[in-house]
Amino acid sequence: MPGETDTPIIEVRDLVKNFGGVRAVAGLDMSIYPGELHCIIGPNGAGKSTLFKLVMGIQRPSAGTIFYQGRNVTRLKPFERARLGLAIKFQAMEVYQELTVFQNLFIPLRRHHRPKQIPEQAAHLLEQLHLAGTEEKLVSNLSHGQQQWLAIGMSMAVRPEVLLLDEPTAGMSPEEVSETARIVKDLNAGGTTIVVIEHDMAFIRNLDSRTSVLHYGKLFAQASFGEIEQNEDVHRIYLGTM
Amino acid sequence: MNSKGSALDKYLGLLNGPQTMGRGLPFWLGFLAIVAALALGPEFLSRYQIINFSNFLISGFMALSLCLIWGYCGVLSLGQAAFFGVGGYAYGVVAINLLNAHGNTDIAFIAGIIIPVVFAAIVGGIMFYARLRGVYIAILMLVISLVIGTFMRQTADPDYTIGAAYLGGMNGLRPDSPDDPLLPSLIFGFGQTIQEFDGRSVSFYYLTLGLLVAVYLGLRCLVNSSYGYFLVGCREDPERTETFGYDVRRIQLSVFCISAAIAGLAGTLYTAWGTYIHPDGFGVAQNILVVIWVAVGGRKDLSAALIGALVLEWVSLRLASEGEYALLVMGAILVSVMLLAPTGVVTTISDVIERLRTNRAQAEGAKAPEIRKP
Ligand SMILES: Nc1ncnc2c1ncn2[C@@H]1O[C@H](COP(=O)(O)OP(=O)(O)O)[C@@H](O)[C@H]1O
Ligand SMILES: [Mg+2]
Numbered sequence: 001m002p003g004e005t006d007t008p009i010i011e012v013r014d015l016v017k018n019f020g021g022v023r024a025v026a027g028l029d030m031s032i033y034p035g036e037l038h039c040i041i042g043p044n045g046a047g048k049s050t051l052f053k054l055v056m057g058i059q060r061p062s063a064g065t066i067f068y069q070g071r072n073v074t075r076l077k078p079f080e081r082a083r084l085g086l087a088i089k090f091q092a093m094e095v096y097q098e099l100t101v102f103q104n105l106f107i108p109l110r111r112h113h114r115p116k117q118i119p120e121q122a123a124h125l126l127e128q129l130h131l132a133g134t135e136e137k138l139v140s141n142l143s144h145g146q147q148q149w150l151a152i153g154m155s156m157a158v159r160p161e162v163l164l165l166d167e168p169t170a171g172m173s174p175e176e177v178s179e180t181a182r183i184v185k186d187l188n189a190g191g192t193t194i195v196v197i198e199h200d201m202a203f204i205r206n207l208d209s210r211t212s213v214l215h216y217g218k219l220f221a222q223a224s225f226g227e228i229e230q231n232e233d234v235h236r237i238y239l240g241t242m
Numbered sequence: 243m244n245s246k247g248s249a250l251d252k253y254l255g256l257l258n259g260p261q262t263m264g265r266g267l268p269f270w271l272g273f274l275a276i277v278a279a280l281a282l283g284p285e286f287l288s289r290y291q292i293i294n295f296s297n298f299l300i301s302g303f304m305a306l307s308l309c310l311i312w313g314y315c316g317v318l319s320l321g322q323a324a325f326f327g328v329g330g331y332a333y334g335v336v337a338i339n340l341l342n343a344h345g346n347t348d349i350a351f352i353a354g355i356i357i358p359v360v361f362a363a364i365v366g367g368i369m370f371y372a373r374l375r376g377v378y379i380a381i382l383m384l385v386i387s388l389v390i391g392t393f394m395r396q397t398a399d400p401d402y403t404i405g406a407a408y409l410g411g412m413n414g415l416r417p418d419s420p421d422d423p424l425l426p427s428l429i430f431g432f433g434q435t436i437q438e439f440d441g442r443s444v445s446f447y448y449l450t451l452g453l454l455v456a457v458y459l460g461l462r463c464l465v466n467s468s469y470g471y472f473l474v475g476c477r478e479d480p481e482r483t484e485t486f487g488y489d490v491r492r493i494q495l496s497v498f499c500i501s502a503a504i505a506g507l508a509g510t511l512y513t514a515w516g517t518y519i520h521p522d523g524f525g526v527a528q529n530i531l532v533v534i535w536v537a538v539g540g541r542k543d544l545s546a547a548l549i550g551a552l553v554l555e556w557v558s559l560r561l562a563s564e565g566e567y568a569l570l571v572m573g574a575i576l577v578s579v580m581l582l583a584p585t586g587v588v589t590t591i592s593d594v595i596e597r598l599r600t601n602r603a604q605a606e607g608a609k610a611p612e613i614r615k616p
Contacts, residue, residue: 082487
């Protein structure tokens with residue numbers, strides 16, 4: 001577990017995002033440390049996806065600051081943040097539906113590889129994702145779970161320092177969920193910092209990482225998953241009795 | 243089909259690739275046959291028909307230009323004629339001014355391409371960096387084209403001159419005084435030698451055909467390169483593509499400028515062809531026709547868009563003698579294509595052929611599986 005004395009790889013301070021009258025993120029302070037695997041949970045509408053979009057730069061914060069490796073990136077565009085080493089898989093299906101699997105991977109892989117190296121790199125990634133040999137398939141012919149893996153693979157393909165995964169197991173069978181946990185842990189073991197938003201408790205238990213609970217756009221609790229699981233208050237907000 | 247390809251692919255490189263339909267021997271033989279037929283055209287066609295065919299070929303550039311930004315990058319412009327017109331006027335103005343001094347139209351030809359690009363860089367810069375999208379870009383481009391047309395229409399006042407060129411309002415571009423040269427056809431000067439391409443001549447037809455083949459093949463290489471993947475990425479999901487570290491707006495702007503160069507080339511050739519450019523070139527009909535050609539042929543493929551333009555232009559010339567009736571038929575063609583083959587006629591036909599071929603290949607593969615063993 002990382003020490004609080006390290007420089008966080010991602011840090012948000014007093015982060016606020018308003019949508020009209022809705023305060024999706026309400027003065028959030030949070031840090032992610034290098035090499036960490038970190039889960040974010042919280043009821044629907046807690047502001048989890050919005051937090052990711054703010055960190056990636058897809059949306060602009062109403063107030064507050066975002067640091068990446070100690071550098072203030074609040075004003076940088078998404079592609080500039082991506083070039084610094086941030087990658088994301090949004091909550092929605094994140095593949096190019098009309099293209100083949102190979103073409104889907106070509107676009108992110110081309111960031112760091114010459115065209116001649118790409119077939120080999122793509123094959124290697126597909127191997128890791130249980131998608132070996134699917135290069136020429138149209139993405140729309142893959143199963144839902146396979147599309148999710150491909151989407152994760154596309155984000156991995158740019159070799160990020162930090163990978164943000166928003167509900168990677170949505171719509172997966174239990175076998176696929178545990179396979180996804182393995183993929184995520186492997187990737188983290190390789191040195192990539194990973195932040196995962198999830199609802200699937202089996203998945204989070206499997207990852208067994210430091211876990212943050214968001215509630216009404218604020219950090220409600222932060223601890224190991226074991227402690228979070230025992231936390232009465234967390235149970236209450238999930239049941240909506242607060 | 244596989245991405246490794248055949249021996250032929252190796253020689254053709256980027257000419258064949260994922261973003262263009264048609265590969266392998268049959269396609270390229272067909273391509274050569276069509277080019278050869280067009281090249282032999284002057285043997286069989288009358289002078290009048292050759293002049294018309296030159297004009298068809300010019301429409302081909304417009305189709306390629308729109309296909310590139312709309313079909314590949316997902317940016318529909320209803321104002322592609324703005325670049326056509328700006329190119330045509332730029333060519334004409336520079337040619338009238340420099341012809342006497344230079345004896346050729348080299349600089350005018352270059353201006354006819356470069357000035358639309360500069361114009362596109364400014365307009366596109368504003369549009370893309372203001373994060374305009376979809377229908378707003380389409381309509382804004384149409385408005386820009388119409389505004390330029392309206393401005394050009396009211397330039398009949400003798401004050402509207404640029405050097406020796408008088409904009410001339412509804413009468414079109416012309417020399418300011420009888421001493422100035424008339425708007426010329428293309429005259430290229432290579433050192434001491436000059437080569438003239440009179441718009442009514444067979445040589446102009448060959449020049450246009452040569453340029454069209456070159457632009458078509460050049461664009462095939464472009465869209466099958468890594469850049470082509472980025473274009474398609476911007477079309478399919480610009481937000482996702484940006485999260486991979488690509489500057490989507492710069493990609494959109496760059497492709498917008500390339501398409502403006504091609505439309506400008508079309509305007510230049512058109513002006514040289516008829517020694518004539520007129521504000522109607524910026525009109526609604528000019529803009530919408532390009533969209534119809536590309537939509538009917540198939541917007542997601544260069545060949546489909548090009549064939550769409552050439553065939554529809556030929557059809558509309560056939561119908562032109564029937565008057566109003568022609569527009570009605572064009573409209574009917576567009577509507578039926580939208581309903582029956584929304585991806586475009588050429589694209590649909592090619593998909594069917596491709597499917598038949600793979601089915602047959604699979605059937606043959608099933609018959610003789612042991613051949614593959616060493
Ligand atoms: N683009 C948007 N426009 C308006 N409201 C939004 C937008 N995105 C999110 N919200 C609102 O912000 C709140 C937080 O949403 P979100 O971050 O998606 O929550 P979570 O991912 O935790 O379920 C919700 O009330 C949602 O309705
Ligand atoms: Mg969410």
